[in-house]
Each structure stands twice: as C-alpha cells, then as structure tokens.
Amino acid sequence: MVYNHTSNAVTDGFLVSLPPAYRGVIGNRHDRLVSVFQHGHDGLSSKFRRNNRHCFRASATIVNAISFRVRHYKFNVVTRNASRLCSSKPIVTVNGRSPGPTLYAREGDTVLVKVVNHVKYNVSIHWHGIRQLRTGWADGPAYITQCPIQPGQSYVYNFTITGQRGTLLWHAHILWLRATVHGALVVLPKRGVPYPFPKPHSEVVVILAEWWKSDTEAVINQALKSGLAPNVSDAHTINGHPGPVSNCPSQGAGFTLNVQNGKTYMLRIINAALNEELFFKIAGHKLTVVEVDATYVKPFKTDTIVIAPGQTTNVIVKADQNAGKYAFSASPFMDAPIAVDNNTATATLHYSGTLSSSPTTFTTAPPKNATPIANNFIDSLKSLNSKKYPAQVPTKVDHSLLFAVGLGVNPCPSCKAGNGSRVVASVNNVTFVMPTTALLQAHFFKIKGVFTTDFPGNPPIAFNYTGAPPANLQTQNGTKVYRLAYNSTVQVVLQDTGIIAPENHPVHLHGFNFFAVGKGLGNYNPKNDPKKFNLVDPVERNTIGVPAGGWVAIRFRADNPGVWFMHCHLEVHTTWGLKMAFLVDNGKGPNESVLPPPKDLPKC
Numbered sequence: 275m276v277y278n279h280t281s282n283a284v285t286d287g288f289l290v291s292l293p294p295a296y297r298g299v300i301g302n303r304h305d306r307l308v309s310v311f312q313h314g315h316d317g318l319s320s321k322f323r324r325n326n327r328h329c330f331r332a333s334a335t336i337v338n339a340i341s342f343r344v345r346h347y348k349f350n351v352v353t354r355n356a357s358r359l360c361s362s363k364p365i366v367t368v369n370g371r372s373p374g375p376t377l378y379a380r381e382g383d384t385v386l387v388k389v390v391n392h393v394k395y396n397v398s399i400h401w402h403g404i405r406q407l408r409t410g411w412a413d414g415p416a417y418i419t420q421c422p423i424q425p426g427q428s429y430v431y432n433f434t435i436t437g438q439r440g441t442l443l444w445h446a447h448i449l450w451l452r453a454t455v456h457g458a459l460v461v462l463p464k465r466g467v468p469y470p471f472p473k474p475h476s477e478v479v480v481i482l483a484e485w486w487k488s489d490t491e492a493v494i495n496q497a498l499k500s501g502l503a504p505n506v507s508d509a510h511t512i513n514g515h516p517g518p519v520s521n522c523p524s525q526g527a528g529f530t531l532n533v534q535n536g537k538t539y540m541l542r543i544i545n546a547a548l549n550e551e552l553f554f555k556i557a558g559h560k561l562t563v564v565e566v567d568a569t570y571v572k573p574f575k576t577d578t579i580v581i582a583p584g585q586t587t588n589v590i591v592k593a594d595q596n597a598g599k600y601a602f603s604a605s606p607f608m609d610a611p612i613a614v615d616n617n618t619a620t621a622t623l624h625y626s627g628t629l630s631s632s633p634t635t636f637t638t639a640p641p642k643n644a645t646p647i648a649n650n651f652i653d654s655l656k657s658l659n660s661k662k663y664p665a666q667v668p669t670k671v672d673h674s675l676l677f678a679v680g681l682g683v684n685p686c687p688s689c690k691a692g693n694g695s696r697v698v699a700s701v702n703n704v705t706f707v708m709p710t711t712a713l714l715q716a717h718f719f720k721i722k723g724v725f726t727t728d729f730p731g732n733p734p735i736a737f738n739y740t741g742a743p744p745a746n747l748q749t750q751n752g753t754k755v756y757r758l759a760y761n762s763t764v765q766v767v768l769q770d771t772g773i774i775a776p777e778n779h780p781v782h783l784h785g786f787n788f789f790a791v792g793k794g795l796g797n798y799n800p801k802n803d804p805k806k807f808n809l810v811d812p813v814e815r816n817t818i819g820v821p822a823g824g825w826v827a828i829r830f831r832a833d834n835p836g837v838w839f840m841h842c843h844l845e846v847h848t849t850w851g852l853k854m855a856f857l858v859d860n861g862k863g864p865n866e867s868v869l870p871p872p873k874d875l876p877k878c
C-alpha cells in the first residue's frame with residue numbers, strides 16, 4: 275500500500291508535457307506521450323486543442339511550461355465473495371477489490387474513468403470532494419446529476435482537477451453500495467510543487483470502513499419496511515480488515531504498515547464508513563495533522579483524530595519509538611443516545627527488525643462519547659492561509675440561510691414494527707424525495723415538473739431546536755432546490771435539532787469547498803454568534819460535523835454552475851431524507867455555464 279512518490283502509480287493514460295529533454299521521470303511504457311512546447315498561442319495542433327480544451331492556457335509573452343496528463347482508469351463493478359469475521363457473502367466491488375483501487379492524479383490533470391456495471395444493481399460513482407467545475411455530469415450522485423448506470427451499461431466520468439490537491443475518496447452514490455464500493459482518490463501537487471511541509475519518506479492510504487455480516491441492501495430494506503433504524507455494522511475495518519477478532523482466530527492480524535526507525539510517513543486517512551464517525555490513534559505515536567479534505571491546514575500535533583464519513587485527514591507520523599509493534603485503532607465517536615457498532619478495528623505499525631512474534635503495544639480507544647477529545651481535534655483545525663494557499667473566506671454574504679437538520683416521524687401504515695409510523699430525516703422540515711429524472715438534466719434541458727425552487731431558506735416554524743421537541747414531528751415531502759445566482763456568496767448555519775435525539779450530522783456539500791467559520795452548542799444566535807466567527811483562517815473542507823445539539827456556520831462562493839447535492843453523510847440519514855440541492859445559475863462570462871452533457875450520459 276505504500277506509494278512511492280517517484281514512481282508512476284498510473285499505468286495507463288497519456289502525458290502532455292515539455293519536449294523529451296524536459297520530461298524527467300514522467301512516463302512509462304503505457305504512456306502515450308504528447309509533446310507540447312507552448313510558446314505564445316501557437317504550437318498546438320487542433321487535435322490537441324480538441325482533446326485538451328480544459329487544460330490549455332496560452333500566454334503571449336512567456337514560455338509556459340505545462341505538464342499535465344489525461345489519466346484513464348477502468349472500473350469494472352463486479353460481485354465477489356468476501357469473508358470477514360468468519361462469515362462470507364457476495365459484495366459489490368470495483369475490479370474485485372474492497373477497498374477498490376486508489377485513483378492517482380495530479381492537480382491540473384484530466385481524469386477519465388470508464389465505469390462498467392456488471393452487477394444487478396444500478397450504479398453511480400461520486401468523486402467526493404472534486405469540485406467538478408462546470409462538469410456536474412461527472413459528479414455522480416444518482417438522480418441528482420445523472421441517471422444511474424444500469425446493469426450491463428457503462429459511463430465515462432470525465433473531469434479536470436482544478437485548484438485542488440490532497441486526499442479525497444471515491445464511492446458509490448446510490449443505495450447502500452458505498453459500504454463496499456469505495457477507494458482513495460489521491461491528488462498530488464503539480465509536478466515540481468512541494469508540499470508545504472517536509473516531504474515524508476513515504477505515503478500510505480488508510481481507509482476506515484464498516485463491515486456487516488448481512489447483505490447491506492437487505493439491512494436498509496428491512497429497516498425501511500419496519501420504519502425503524504437499521505442494524506449497526508458488525509465490525510470496523512482498516513484497509514478492509516478488522517484486525518484480530520477474539521471469536522474468529524482465522525481473521526488474521528489485519529493491515530500492517532512496515533516502518534523504518536527515524537523515517538516519517540504520511541497517512542492519508544479516509545473515513546469510508548456508512549454511518550459512523552471514528553476516532554483514530556496510534557499507540558505511542560503523535561500524529562501531525564497537515565491536511566483535511568484536500569486542503570492544507572496549519573500543522574498541529576495530536577494523539578487522536580476524529581473523522582466523519584466522507585472526511586479525509588492527512589497526518590505525518592515519525593517512527594521515533596523503540597523497535598516493536600504498535601497498534602492503530604479506529605473506534606466509534608457517538609455522543610448521543612444512538613446505537614453504534616462498539617467494536618474497535620486495529621492495525622499494526624511494524625518497525626523493521628522486529629520479530630513478528632514480539633508483543634504489540636496497544637492503545638486505549640477513547641470512550642465513544644468523548645466529546646472533549648473530538649472538540650479538541652476539531653477546534654485545532656485552521657486553514658494554512660499562507661501566501662500560496664490563502665483562505666479566501668467570503669466576508670460579505672448574499673444569502674444567509676438557516677437549515678435545521680435532524681429527524682422526524684411520519685405516518686407509515688405498513689410499518690408494523692414502528693407502530694404505524696416511520697423515522698424520517700429532513701432539512702428545514704423538508705424530507706427530500708428522490709426524483710426519477712436527474713435534477714441536472716431537468717435543469718439543463720428545462721424539463722418541467724421534476725423539482726421546485728422553493729426550498730425554504732429558514733425553518734418554516736421557528737422552535738427551540740435543541741430543547742423540547744415540537745408537538746408535531748411530521749415533515750413535508752418534496753423535491754425542492756435552493757436557487758443561487760452565479761458567484762453569489764452563501765452562509766448556511768446548519769442547526770441540529772433534538773427531535774428524537776440530538777445527533778452529530780456530517781453534512782457534505784458537492785461542487786464546493788466551504789469554510790467553517792463558527793460553531794456552538796444550543797441554538798444559533800444570529801445577533802451574538804457572528805461576532806465570534808473566524809473569517810481569517812477557518813478550516814476549509816467539504817464535509818463538516820454539525821455538533822450534537824449545536825450548530826455550525828459555513829460559507830462558500832457559488833462559483834460553480836449546476837445542481838449540487840448537500841446531505842448528511844451518514845447513509846442512514848441520507849436514506850431517510852436529510853438531503854437537498856442547490857441550483858447555481860449560469861454566469862454571463864464565457865466559462866461560467868454548465869458544459870453540455872457527454873454523449874454517453876446514462877438514461878433513466
């Protein structure tokens with residue numbers, strides 16, 4: 275799993291760079307090399323221009339060295355039998371593996387992923403955190419930006435990575451397929467651009483996830499039938515393995531990271547779990563946090579990180595302890611009275627020269643309700659905000675929105691276990707109903723009757739959100755979007771409600787990064803709370819935990835036209851309806867409108 279920075283992880287695709295003399299270490303036998311010496315407006319064939327219109331920037335006066343690639347990947351979505359915890363079941367995978375392949379690219383590259391659906395389910399893949407400037411067609415959430423890829427069909431996701439570098443993830447964005455259909459998406463800096471911290475000796479992807487012994491589609495279907503919450507998972511996993519399990523000796527030791535004394539390692543940690551926020555720590559080692567959600571942060575040292583589904587965290591670990599074996603642990607964070615999978619996944623940091631029979635130094639996982647440990651980590655996150663990576667926080671706000679997020683209860687005559695009612699979730703009391711035509715298609719082709727633009731900017735009835743619940747817990751069903759003018763600035767205060775139970779909701783926004791300018795407990799106070807906002811170096815990310823019984827304020831600039839999903843990244847809450855979409859109008863400028871859809875865009 276260790277990725278050596280100087281080797282080419284991608285074995286297919288072609289390179290666009292300076293002439294051979296400048297090409298250096300790039301390229302391997304699978305690369306089709308295209309040489310470009312870009313001088314003024316000439317030097318490019320029309321074929322090159324056609325193929326690379328997103329990537330081309332001309333300069334009349336300087337010799338502009340460009341070095342980017344078009345990276346081709348093929349994702350075969352196939353069913354495989356897999357065993358964990360001494361039981362096996364068929365799972366949906368990409369290329370037969372779960373976690374699936376790591377997708378490597380550099381900032382500026384164009385990525386083409388051909389996804390071929392060989393399974394019985396409809397499929398779509400989301401490139402979580404990729405901004406998808408004007409290319410919403412490649413974003414992936416089923417029925418939001420595309421119809422799903424039907425069994426036997428394929429679709430090429432085609433997008434360019436602009437102004438981003440760091441660790442992200444890809445995952446299925448339909449049903450509960452994300453449980454096993456996920457993997458890392460590593461965006462390296464442009465060639466020759468260093469990290470803003472000392473280069474680690476090597477890098478490793480660490481994917482945290484969950485495992486159910488049962489089929490996950492059966493788990494959620496059974497829950498929807500009953501009206502009640504689905505079963506929690508049976509194990510957490512680190513790179514696909516739970517680590518040693520007492521009642522299943524054949525499960526094995528789990529993932530091992532071999533290290534050499536004195537060297538530094540960058541862990542690209544990804545939470546791909548469906549429903550659980552996780553603590554992560556390593557026995558005897560400090561973690562230096564350098565990046566979250568593919569944005570650099572001011573480095574800080576910690577024992578424990580907390581990471582919500584959909585979030586990523588890069589940490590540097592120095593192998594500075596005595597030779598030996600040290601356990602990593604991934605355990606749940608839940609500070610509300612909600613059932614979680616209480617199992618801790620473990621993996622091993624193994625110093626070279628240590629016998630495999632030598633004992634492991636273990637770490638104690640934090641208690642699951644360790645709110646102070648979580649807050650200590652979250653409050654330490656600040657944007658790097660350097661000259662090269664400034665925090666461009668909107669200081670003026672065009673749309674000031676208050677979104678109450680939480681649960682509700684609706685009638686369900688067939689829900690016997692739920693006594694004729696079912697748990698739902700909502701944003702501003704709207705339980706989002708998935709359309710049968712993708713919203714982006716409806717928007718682009720002006721198809722009427724698919725959605726309405728009356729998503730409320732405030733809760734329809736103000737109540738004590740974090741106090742005693744209102745008498746009526748019922749929500750309204752609807753496919754509503756909130757419309758934004760191109761380049762307008764938006765502040766959303768995400769306010770948790772205590773209906774049924776207050777709970778931390780990791781809310782993910784597609785198409786944008788946002789700045790987390792403030793957070794607090796209880797109800798948001800629009801008079802006093804903004805005075806405490808951090809508009810200088812707030813952390814920039816794409817997924818943010820709304821604290822249980824509290825609120826978080828985020829800001830972003832609507833500079834990406836299209837339809838962009840925003841939803842809780844706990845899959846159970848998304849399923850229950852904690853989701854909505856922003857519709858961002860086209861701007862007037864030449865590069866400010868949604869590009870036309872690709873020809874192979876799936877049909878519903």
Ligand SMILES: [Cu+2]
Pocket residue numbers: 778779780842843844847848852
């Ligand atoms: Cu949630």
